Amino acid sequence: MTAMDVCADPRALALEILADVRRETEDGPGVTRESYGAGENTALRLLETHAEEMGLVCEYDRARNLWMRLPEDTRTDPFVVIGSHADSVPQGGNFDGLAGIVAGMLVLAGLRDRYASAPPVRVLALRGEESAWYGKAYMGSLSLLGRLPAQALALKHRSGKGTLGEAMALCGVDVEAVRAGEPLLDVAQVRAYLELHIEQGPVMVARGWPAAAVTGIRGNIRHNVVRCIGEAGHSGAVPRWLRKDALLAVAELLSRMDEHWRVLLQMGMDLVMTSGICSTLPQSHAVSVIPGEVRLSFEARSQDAQTMERFYALMRDECAAIEKSRGVRFEFDEKLVTAPATMDAGWVERLKVAAARNGAATGTTNANATATATATVTGAVLEEIPSGAGHDAAVFANAGVPSAMVFVRNENGSHNPHEDMDIDDFLVGVDLFEGALLDIIAPPRAS
Amino acid sequence: MTAMDVCADPRALALEILADVRRETEDGPGVTRESYGAGENTALRLLETHAEEMGLVCEYDRARNLWMRLPEDTRTDPFVVIGSHADSVPQGGNFDGLAGIVAGMLVLAGLRDRYASAPPVRVLALRGEESAWYGKAYMGSLSLLGRLPAQALALKHRSGKGTLGEAMALCGVDVEAVRAGEPLLDVAQVRAYLELHIEQGPVMVARGWPAAAVTGIRGNIRHNVVRCIGEAGHSGAVPRWLRKDALLAVAELLSRMDEHWRVLLQMGMDLVMTSGICSTLPQSHAVSVIPGEVRLSFEARSQDAQTMERFYALMRDECAAIEKSRGVRFEFDEKLVTAPATMDAGWVERLKVAAARNGAATGTTNANATATATATVTGAVLEEIPSGAGHDAAVFANAGVPSAMVFVRNENGSHNPHEDMDIDDFLVGVDLFEGALLDIIAPPRAS
Numbered sequence: 001m002t003a004m005d006v007c008a009d010p011r012a013l014a015l016e017i018l019a020d021v022r023r024e025t026e027d028g029p030g031v032t033r034e035s036y037g038a039g040e041n042t043a044l045r046l047l048e049t050h051a052e053e054m055g056l057v058c059e060y061d062r063a064r065n066l067w068m069r070l071p072e073d074t075r076t077d078p079f080v081v082i083g084s085h086a087d088s089v090p091q092g093g094n095f096d097g098l099a100g101i102v103a104g105m106l107v108l109a110g111l112r113d114r115y116a117s118a119p120p121v122r123v124l125a126l127r128g129e130e131s132a133w134y135g136k137a138y139m140g141s142l143s144l145l146g147r148l149p150a151q152a153l154a155l156k157h158r159s160g161k162g163t164l165g166e167a168m169a170l171c172g173v174d175v176e177a178v179r180a181g182e183p184l185l186d187v188a189q190v191r192a193y194l195e196l197h198i199e200q201g202p203v204m205v206a207r208g209w210p211a212a213a214v215t216g217i218r219g220n221i222r223h224n225v226v227r228c229i230g231e232a233g234h235s236g237a238v239p240r241w242l243r244k245d246a247l248l249a250v251a252e253l254l255s256r257m258d259e260h261w262r263v264l265l266q267m268g269m270d271l272v273m274t275s276g277i278c279s280t281l282p283q284s285h286a287v288s289v290i291p292g293e294v295r296l297s298f299e300a301r302s303q304d305a306q307t308m309e310r311f312y313a314l315m316r317d318e319c320a321a322i323e324k325s326r327g328v329r330f331e332f333d334e335k336l337v338t339a340p341a342t343m344d345a346g347w348v349e350r351l352k353v354a355a356a357r358n359g360a361a362t363g364t365t366n367a368n369a370t371a372t373a374t375a376t377v378t379g380a381v382l383e384e385i386p387s388g389a390g391h392d393a394a395v396f397a398n399a400g401v402p403s404a405m406v407f408v409r410n411e412n413g414s415h416n417p418h419e420d421m422d423i424d425d426f427l428v429g430v431d432l433f434e435g436a437l438l439d440i441i442a443p444p445r446a447s
Numbered sequence: 448m449t450a451m452d453v454c455a456d457p458r459a460l461a462l463e464i465l466a467d468v469r470r471e472t473e474d475g476p477g478v479t480r481e482s483y484g485a486g487e488n489t490a491l492r493l494l495e496t497h498a499e500e501m502g503l504v505c506e507y508d509r510a511r512n513l514w515m516r517l518p519e520d521t522r523t524d525p526f527v528v529i530g531s532h533a534d535s536v537p538q539g540g541n542f543d544g545l546a547g548i549v550a551g552m553l554v555l556a557g558l559r560d561r562y563a564s565a566p567p568v569r570v571l572a573l574r575g576e577e578s579a580w581y582g583k584a585y586m587g588s589l590s591l592l593g594r595l596p597a598q599a600l601a602l603k604h605r606s607g608k609g610t611l612g613e614a615m616a617l618c619g620v621d622v623e624a625v626r627a628g629e630p631l632l633d634v635a636q637v638r639a640y641l642e643l644h645i646e647q648g649p650v651m652v653a654r655g656w657p658a659a660a661v662t663g664i665r666g667n668i669r670h671n672v673v674r675c676i677g678e679a680g681h682s683g684a685v686p687r688w689l690r691k692d693a694l695l696a697v698a699e700l701l702s703r704m705d706e707h708w709r710v711l712l713q714m715g716m717d718l719v720m721t722s723g724i725c726s727t728l729p730q731s732h733a734v735s736v737i738p739g740e741v742r743l744s745f746e747a748r749s750q751d752a753q754t755m756e757r758f759y760a761l762m763r764d765e766c767a768a769i770e771k772s773r774g775v776r777f778e779f780d781e782k783l784v785t786a787p788a789t790m791d792a793g794w795v796e797r798l799k800v801a802a803a804r805n806g807a808a809t810g811t812t813n814a815n816a817t818a819t820a821t822a823t824v825t826g827a828v829l830e831e832i833p834s835g836a837g838h839d840a841a842v843f844a845n846a847g848v849p850s851a852m853v854f855v856r857n858e859n860g861s862h863n864p865h866e867d868m869d870i871d872d873f874l875v876g877v878d879l880f881e882g883a884l885l886d887i888i889a890p891p892r893a894s
Contacts, residue, residue, distance in 0.1 A: 089733060132733045201684030218683055224734055233860050235721035236665055236748045236835035237648030240712055247725050251701035258695050265687055274682035276736045278694050279726035286536065286579050287671055287744040288836075289723045289862055297734040301683045389683035389735075413680050415736055 801882025
């Protein structure tokens with residue numbers, strides 16, 4: 001496919017790139033693109049090849065994220081970044097992250113074909129967004145902005161072997177610069193960060209929205225490993241009053257927090273709570289042994305930093321109470337905090353104006369608009385949605401870069417091989433970015 | 448050591464046998480004697496060697512349990528069996544099971560040395576008592592008595608590879624006879640079944656009893672694997688009302704049952720409840736994924752069959768309620784039931800009389816007796832204790848054989864390498880059996 005074909009058939013180009021990367025990173029029913037590992041490297045290499053075929057210039061920054069620009073774009077003044085991530089969770093889906101990079105490539109090529117001068121837009125394929133590999137998310141964007149905590153470099157790989165710093169070094173990252181917190185990109189150079197991503201929840205499918213503008217991104221507080229240490233014993237021979245059952249202690253903790261969560265939602269707070277991992281110790285598993293230790297992860301997310309911190313403090317209080325009543329002990333690994341982020345109101349408005357201009361392609365008209373859709377446009381209404389999941393856009397937003405996201409409708413959630421995005425919905429999202437960028441780039445070529 | 452040495456120094460003989468078997472079945476800090484596997488075979492072979500050195504005759508029954516008798520004992524009339532088991536849990540302790548067999552050997556040799564005719568006593572080293580290997584306990588005694596359920600032969604080894612039936616066949620067991628439920632021992636031949644065992648709980652250490660008479664053995668109801676099936680999802684993107692979190696469902700189940708348990712103890716019932724194994728699925732472990740499935744074991748034990756069954760039914764009711772409220776599904780593997788057993792009052796009394804006759808060796812005198820010690824003897828008082836753990840004695844008792852057990856004080860519980868029995872306490876137990884058998888054997892040789 002030549003550069004000229006892009007404008008003619010962006011759908012075919014998108015399908016081709018997505019299929020190529022899927023094929024080369026397949027793992028069972030899904031794809032595996034390990035952060036700073038083989039699958040991510042493969043994905044970046046394939047993206048580079050496609051970008052070059054499209055006539056784009058590729059460069060890697062010192063955190064080994066991949067940048068794409070037009071050859072004629074040698075500007076030193078600020079530009080808009082359209083980005084997303086190239087990695088995936090183990091046996092995850094193909095669209096999570098990758099779709100946003102492909103969208104950026106299509107937008108850039110589409111603008112070039114339609115407008116006279118090189119638009120102030122560059123595409124960024126980030127590494128290391130998924131926390132599944134090292135228990136830490138947004139490693140690529142944080143490194144780029146000099147905001148990855150130095151101690152994160154010591155985080156162990158999920159296999160228990162090797163650290164994040166070691167994996168980064170193998171990929172060619174300037175680990176010492178990352179450790180020193182040196183910004184590898186001048187944020188003053190970035191006019192805005194835009195990201196297209198599949199929705200990872202079920203809301204847009206339920207409501208029939210092909211695309212939506214993200215208003216904010218939930219932050220999270222996490223412990224990857226909380227240990228509850230009790231005392232093992234024979235399940236028949238130790239009476240209740242002499243037991244220190246670590247599992248029943250954890251069950252009580254989770255039940256209490258679950259009930260608090262229910263109440264706080266009733267009080268109107270934004271909050272989700274998850275223990276994705278919870279297990280008695282496999283090496284001493286036996287039906288007839290009182291669990292002496294349980295390990296679990298803990299995560300709370302909210303759009304409101306205070307809600308998140310207070311719920312976390314409540315969890316620690318409950319642990320202390322259970323320690324006293326049950327004779328167990330809770331031990332916590334490092335507390336990892338990702339701040340919530342607000343998307344830029346100006347860019348949300350530009351996306352809505354673009355939707356109105358693009359018309360019915362967004363799939364919703366004013367007649368069907370809900371009370372929360374406040375856009376005062378005469379064409380299609382772009383609905384608003386908060387993001388429950390975290391995204392690199394939150395890192396840019398919290399570094400002071402005006403940021404915006406478009407969610408694309410997607411079946412079956414994400415982080416699993418069954419995610420299902422319609423390419424038509426994806427193209428609606430691409431068109432929204434192109435439309436929104438109209439405001440800040442040169443006028444169309446004379447026809 | 449010759450046969451004549453036994454009477455002279457039973458302590459040295461016991462220490463020697465125990466040390467030999469420990470050395471040959473060592474596994475890290477503990478011992479591993481797999482049911483119908485290598486460690487159990489090794490233990491039986493060593494016991495056979497020692498028995499022969501002591502002048503005993505060894506024979507295997509069709510379930511490949513090891514029997515020891517005096518050469519002159521060719522009786523066809525009933526005899527007393529002193530037995531226990533030769534297997535252990537993975538990396539367990541050396542005394543759990545083995546001590547009871549060695550006790551039998553010492554009693555048999557001791558009686559032979561002191562009394563004229565061959566006493567009506569035989570020693571039985573049973574296989575397969577531990578449920579850790581196939582999720583089923585008392586396999587050796589149940590097979591011997593024609594009471595092993597045929598479907599148990601299909602139970603999988605804990606590794607997932609191979610079945611109980613296959614392992615039995617490799618040991619030379621007549622698997623077809625076991626499958627047919629054929630009794631391989633005529634229980635009418637068995638006057639009584641006696642078993643010495645370390646206590647597996649902390650009560651005797653706390654109360655300072657070197658030995659105690661067991662009054663009854665708790666039964667149990669078990670599921671080795673209960674599956675709670677919910678729906679996986681992104682931990683940030685799925686709101687509470689759309690979640691089917693399998694872990695929070697299990698936490699609620701365990702917390703509810705824990706509270707019921709507390710209340711039932713207050714109401715005076717005998718009950719313990721344990722989930723020794725509980726885990727989200729390792730293959731899909733991630734901090735940011737709502738658990739789609741949790742697997743756990745469930746066990747309830749009681750000395751009262753009705754309490755046990757009703758508590759189990761309550762658990763099933765709670766599962767049904769949680770299924771409705773949380774949109775999850777519980778699936779249960781085979782329900783395994785071991786009936787509670789009552790020890791024979793006549794034999795408990797004989798043990799108490801022996802304690803009184805043996806005097807201070809039991810370590811407790813009438814002056815210190817608790818209200819529950821009802822023995823009307825003038826010497827030492829043998830305290831009574833229920834057994835929370837199961838034992839082969841329960842299988843014999845439930846088959847109609849008058850059965851009795853002596854518990855020996857033991858530190859740090861059992862099923863772990865740290866069990867700690869004092870050999871003096873063990874010899875108190877051996878003396879109790881010798882004393883109790885006085886009633887039914889020929890009078891002492893003239894000195």
